[in-house]
Amino acid sequence: MSFREDLVTRAATVAGIRPHPYVVQATAAGTLYPRLERIDYPNPFGGVAHWNVVLVLPQSPADAERYLEQKLPALRAAIAPALSVTSVALQRLQLDGIGVLPVAFINGHREQDPS
16 A cells, blocks of 8 residues: 555544545645655665645634644544654645645655665
8 A cells, every 4th residue: 555545544534534645626624635745765775755744724714723723633643653743834825726725734754665
């Protein structure tokens, strides 16, 4: 199973989270997808893949923070076996044809095989 499939399967266990394996232009709160940031290859045995998992939040800043505070503990626990979460950052994401969305970037890393 690929990392993306594993993440989607795990995230789908959290009520209200609608995960996708690749970027989607959905605006509903709870939409989630991974974005590969980079892969570091520190040795010949494999690399470390750094991921940004994007979680779309409600439009209101206060509602966005409440939503994240409510969902993050269960979501982090659900994806922990697949991704070592290192930080969570509230941001605004510009999507062509859609506009600006409030999102949380759930940042983390995992081992990447050398292939």
